[in-house]
Amino acid sequence: MRANEFISETRRLFELKKLGRAFNHLEDLVFFYGTKGVQEALAHLRELATQQGAESIRMKWDGAPQVYWGREQKGGPLVLTGHNGWLRGAKTTSPEELEDFIANQSGKPGTPEEKAKRDAFAKQFASWYPALDKATPSDFVGFVYADGLFFERPKLDENGVYNFCPNPKSDTCYHVRADSELGKKISQADIMLVGHASFPEFGAPDAAQQPISDFTMFNSNPEVIVLGPVYNTKPVKVDTAKLDKAEQYASSHGGRIDSFLAGMKGLGDLKEILYRYVNQTAKAKQLDQLGSQHFYNWLKTSKVSEPKQEKIAELDQANGNVIDEIFTLVKDIQGAKNSIIDQLEGERGEIWDTNGEGHVRYADGSKELGNVKFVPRHKWTP
Numbered sequence: 001m002r003a004n005e006f007i008s009e010t011r012r013l014f015e016l017k018k019l020g021r022a023f024n025h026l027e028d029l030v031f032f033y034g035t036k037g038v039q040e041a042l043a044h045l046r047e048l049a050t051q052q053g054a055e056s057i058r059m060k061w062d063g064a065p066q067v068y069w070g071r072e073q074k075g076g077p078l079v080l081t082g083h084n085g086w087l088r089g090a091k092t093t094s095p096e097e098l099e100d101f102i103a104n105q106s107g108k109p110g111t112p113e114e115k116a117k118r119d120a121f122a123k124q125f126a127s128w129y130p131a132l133d134k135a136t137p138s139d140f141v142g143f144v145y146a147d148g149l150f151f152e153r154p155k156l157d158e159n160g161v162y163n164f165c166p167n168p169k170s171d172t173c174y175h176v177r178a179d180s181e182l183g184k185k186i187s188q189a190d191i192m193l194v195g196h197a198s199f200p201e202f203g204a205p206d207a208a209q210q211p212i213s214d215f216t217m218f219n220s221n222p223e224v225i226v227l228g229p230v231y232n233t234k235p236v237k238v239d240t241a242k243l244d245k246a247e248q249y250a251s252s253h254g255g256r257i258d259s260f261l262a263g264m265k266g267l268g269d270l271k272e273i274l275y276r277y278v279n280q281t282a283k284a285k286q287l288d289q290l291g292s293q294h295f296y297n298w299l300k301t302s303k304v305s306e307p308k309q310e311k312i313a314e315l316d317q318a319n320g321n322v323i324d325e326i327f328t329l330v331k332d333i334q335g336a337k338n339s340i341i342d343q344l345e346g347e348r349g350e351i352w353d354t355n356g357e358g359h360v361r362y363a364d365g366s367k368e369l370g371n372v373k374f375v376p377r378h379k380w381t382p
Contacts, residue, residue, distance in 0.1 A: 019271055022206035023060075023360050023373040027334040031274040031326055033369055034261045035254035035345040040369050041333045042243050049238035057344065058211075059230040060357040060373055062172040063147025064126070069132055070143030072202065078133040079143070079202060082125065086145075089203050099126035102290060124151065131191055135221035143202055144212065146193035146379050147228060149174060153190055162186050171355040182350040185225050192225040207370065211362045228289060230349060232359065236340055249325075256319040257326055267311045273304055278330070282377045290331055292316070292323040334377070341376050 019032045026044060029037030047053035062222045066083040077093040084106045085092060092098040102122035109115045128151065147166070154164040156178055165173040185194065195218070197209035209227070218226040250257070263270040277298055281287055284293070299309050316323050341358055358375035 003123055019274060022209070022247075023371045024369075025334075025375060025377060026337045026372045027330045028275065028278065029369055029372070030329045030333060031261060031278075032271055035250055035256040037369060038246070038250040038254075038329055038333070040367055041372075042247055043367070044246045044372055045238055045243055045333070045336050045340070046240065047238065048236045054236040055231055055233065057232040057236075057359045057361050058376065059353070060360045060375065061147045061149075061168050061196075062357045063149050063194060064167040064169075065148050066145060067128075067132075067148055067193060068143055068145045068199075069136065070198075070202075071136065071138075071140055074139045074141055078129065078136055080129050080132055086203055091202055095126040095129040098129060099123055102126070128191055131221060131223045135218050135224040135226065137217055137220075140217065143199045143204075144195055144218070145197060145199070145209070146195040149192040149194055149227070151191055153186065164192075170357075172357060173354050174351055176351045176353070180350045182225075182227075187221070188222045189225045190223050192227065194227040194229070196229070219312055224242065227351070230351065232347070234343065234347060236343055239336065239339065242332065242336060245337075246329060247268070249332070250329055253322065253325040256322045257329075260315055260319040260322045260326070264311060267308060267315065269308075270312065270315075273302075273308070274326075275310070276302070285378070287331075287334070287378050291329040292321065292327070295323060295327070337374055338376065338378065341374050345376075 020028055024032065026041050029041045031037070033040070048057070066086075067080070068082070068086045069080040070077060072091075079091050079093055080098055081090050081092050082102070084090075085098075085101055085182060088106075090101045090105070092101050099122045102125055105120050106118075110118070149166050150164045154162045157163055160178045162176045162178060162183060163173055165171075176186060178184075178187065187317060195215040196210045197213060199208055199210075201208075213229060213231075215226040215228045218224070261271065277295055278287075278290065279297070281290060282296070296313070299312070304312075358373060360371060360373045363369070363371050
């Protein structure tokens with residue numbers, strides 16, 4: 001695909017996928033995209049029944065911070081930034097520029113304590129610049145992004161295992177045995193990242209990312225480890241009879257589902273409301289209660305205005321009280337997804353997690369609705 005065609009396709013996908021996140025929960029495709037979302041979610045599940053499909057699932061990481069780096073031209077200076085800098089177009093090309101942006105330009109100063117923390121983080125982030133510059137080939141053009149796993153070598157525990165929990169906002173931790181090949185590399189490293197994907201230009205939207213499977217080119221400096229994605233290697237069993245049943249159900253009720261999700265004047269954010277409801281229900285550990293009665297009870301205590309609540313009820317009634325049918329499909333797809341997650345858990349390679357986020361799958365050319373994630377939503381709380 002030529003560059004201009006790639007950019008055009010990226011923009012099309014970006015416009016199409018305004019809802020949710022860069023990777024959406026598989027079941028959320030139902031209320032984001034109606035029958036089209038159901039079909040695509042079921043297609044993902046069916047493909048996982050094949051060996052090739054099963055091996056396309058990657059571990060989902062919960063590292064911090066997000067790190068973006070690369071060069072705009074061969075031999076050009078390294079551009080290094082975090083997520084805020086990426087979004088705001090901060091092409092920082094030296095430790096000094098990077099530290100200044102984070103410390104003084106990335107947000108409001110806040111309290112003295114908050115400013116002191118930001119200054120310390122800015123100095124630490126900037127200190128990574130020389131090592132990443134050395135690790136990045138001078139002729140590399142483009143940008144990659146990764147999650148930080150550690151920026152100070154972790155200590156060994158009494159069992160000869162390195163343990164690190166990079167995101168202070170979650171309980172996810174990673175573990176590597178010191179006697180493994182990766183463990184031996186960690187014994188020499190001060191920085192460890194896990195790479196995800198590349199972008200064609202600085203500041204490109206998430207929809208533009210292209211998955212990378214091999215980050216070997218960034219591992220020439222022993223101070224830095226850029227780990228590649230960890231793929232599933234086990235076969236996955238999929239109950240295709242249940243998928244057939246869900247497909248038939250969607251076909252029977254699809255017209256009313258799509259009509260409801262199309263919304264009405266004064267209710268342009270209907271899908272965002274449903275998304276918020278499902279997220280809050282997941283955090284409350286009540287996913288098994290998804291349905292119209294639970295939704296309307298939630299609605300009464302939500303921040304959704306009364307006029308919008310009335311419009312939702314009116315639209316639901318006009319479409320034969322279809323909300324239950326929407327959440328029946330959500331739960332069917334969620335159940336099939338959870339069955340797959342159960343099969344994936346427990347596999348240990350050189351690196352394994354506890355309280356992990358699950359897995360992700362990049363959309364191939366046959367998918368229109370973006371990348372998806374297989375998170376054990378029923379037991380994992382962000």
